[in-house]
Amino acid sequence: MPDSDSIPRRHLLAAAFGGVLEAASGPVFAAEKPPLTVAAFPLVDVIAKDLLKGWSQSHPEVRTQVISRQYDDHHTAMTTALSTSGHLPDVIALETSYLGRFSLGSGLEDLSAPAFGAERFKGVFVPFAIETARNRQGAIVAMPCDIGPGSLFYRQDLLAQAGLKEADLTRSWESYVDAGAQLKAKTGAYLIGDVRLLKDIIVRAGTPPGEGQFVDNQGRAQITSARFVRAFELAKKVRQQGLDARVEVWQNDWAEMLKRGRLATEMSGCWMAGQMANWVAPGTAGKWRVAQLPENAYCSYGGTYYAIPRRSAPERKQLAWQLIQELTMDRQRQLDAFRSQDAFPALLAAQDDAFFDQPVPFLGGQHARQLWRDAARRIPVVKMHKQHKFADEVINAELDNVLEYGKAIGQALADAQALVVHRANR
Structure with a gap:
């Protein structure tokens, strides 16, 4: 974080x-x-x-x-x-x-x-x-x-092996998940480490500019809105199809999967390129590329x-x-x-500075800093609420209830909203 x-x-x-x-x-x-x-x-x-x-x-x-x-x-x-x-x-x-x-x-x-x-x-x-x-x-x-600035990191070699192109990952969130199914079938690699990462970015990307991720400008909770429903539905689809490795970012098993080519994509801030190059997976140099997030979602990690x-x-x-x-x-x-x-x-x-125009060796010589600069200037304002971290914890707990125990998405989001509203009004 x-x-x-x-x-x-x-x-x-x-x-x-x-x-x-x-x-x-x-x-x-x-x-x-x-x-x-x-x-x-x-x-x-x-x-x-x-x-x-x-x-x-x-x-x-x-x-x-x-x-x-x-x-x-x-x-x-x-x-x-x-x-x-x-x-x-x-x-x-x-x-x-x-x-x-x-x-x-x-x-x-x-x-x-x-x-x-x-x-x-x-x-x-x-x-x-x-x-x-x-x-x-x-x-x-x-x-x-x-x-x-956030971007989608992807393994170019795995995409080629699966007969996919960058656009198959970025056209929409639905196409990203569908591409993940093809990647898994053709290469055995997982699409992503954990579905929470997918849920997080879909929720944030759909936030109206100038409003809060969980609360709108009038102070009304938005946790039952369409973007949360979509995020939960896609996360459920990913889990049901076995496309997430169920590994937590920064843990040893996550790093090991990156090193072995078992994770085809990673959504993170631009700083992840340096971390992978320097200590997480230096042996994968030249195999990764970056793209703007699906549906041209712009956000900062x-x-x-x-x-x-x-x-x-x-x-x-x-x-x-x-x-x-x-x-x-x-x-x-x-x-x-x-x-x-x-x-x-x-x-x-x-x-x-000219540094932004230099190729990034770890990313196969891609001029990635130009892409990150473009993203940085397009990121919309998302207002932060004092209960931001609490709301995030509650929503993650309800996502677990959906994925692990079969709780209905509508009920899970309604329960999360009720708890966040109760906390905010204390």
């Missing part, structure tokens, strides 16, 4: 790292002023530390620290810190799937306020990224750094934002704002992070 935005993208890969507190510019002494502190999670913390290495040159009077915790631990700690106003950092890194919970509360600073002036920068980012960071009042409360706690130390807020601007709007830093950490830049100026 669940739905496409809640997948915690490449940060899950760093889950083995424990929480650490690192001083970026020297040891801490009790008599010194408190340092400017950035709270982050693995891989994002590396980007922050790289920036802070040069911070002392332009701000020799300011000490800095990066507090790094595992992905879930970080967001849990930040939830506690914002609610209690205790141990607040000066800058918080937030993953997209948690943004709704934080932005819809009152714990984050209004960056649209005159003291910060974030509105003047909204045109420098891909539109969906900055608009996603607005609260109920329309104020920007976080600045986007990186995004994960995760992303990183930076925010300032409303109750953090007032005397350091302007320094924190300056640091956020460097993290999010420095073109060269954005490109460096993309090259080293697969952090696709939300900054439009960084997307015009």
Whole structure:
């Protein structure tokens, strides 16, 4: 990082790292002023530390620290810190799937306020990224750094073996499933790791622009709507035909299937190309290609934002704002992070670099970054709700009831909606 935005993208890969507190510019002494502190999670913390290495040159009077915790631990700690106003950092890194919970509360600073002036920068980012960071009042409360334009990864060799073409996968979600049946029959490979991934993207792709995935602009739950029914029906068809391998992303059996050519497709953010090339399945180099998602669905799989706690130390807020601007709007830093950490830049100026025109060896020399750039600029705004993660868990549980116990789809969705509405009204 669940739905496409809640997948915690490449940060899950760093889950083995424990929480650490690192001083970026020297040891801490009790008599010194408190340092400017950035709270982050693995891989994002590396980007922050790289920036802070040069911070002392332009701000020799300011000490800095990066507090790094595992992905879930970080967001849990930040939830506690914002609610209690205790141990607040000066800058918080937030993953997209948690943004709704934080932005819809009152714990984050209004960056649209005159003291910060974030509105003047909204045109420098891909539109969906900055608009996603607005609260109920329309104020920007976080600045986007990186995004994960989604695409369909597929094994070109397996498609050829099955007598299929890319268009057979992308024409529609129904044709994608039908192609999966032919792939399984001709090659023995599964279409996808787990049907939840298919359900997630169909639900998200059908969300009207500017509305929430689970709740519309009037606050009405949409879990019984046609897009959820379609997603559940196709997921059920995939499971009944044995087209999903029933393996969880990032687990050893999933990685092993990718290595052995047992999974024909993968739907994920652009960063997945780097992860497969570097550690998941490097032996499959040249066999993969990418395409836009079926039906030209455009979405982002995760992303990183930076925010300032409303109750953090007032005397350091302007320094924190300056640091956020460097993290999010420095073109060269954005490109460096993309090259080293697969952090696709939300900054439009960084997307015009020649690096985007270079072939990607792992993808058989395909100019995939151009495809991801096109997707990034077409991704619609989907509003995040404070109960986003809870709703996702409830819907996944009901999908299991349909697939494992034969529960009727209509009843499953009605039950999920009732539970989400009850939780939202508490």
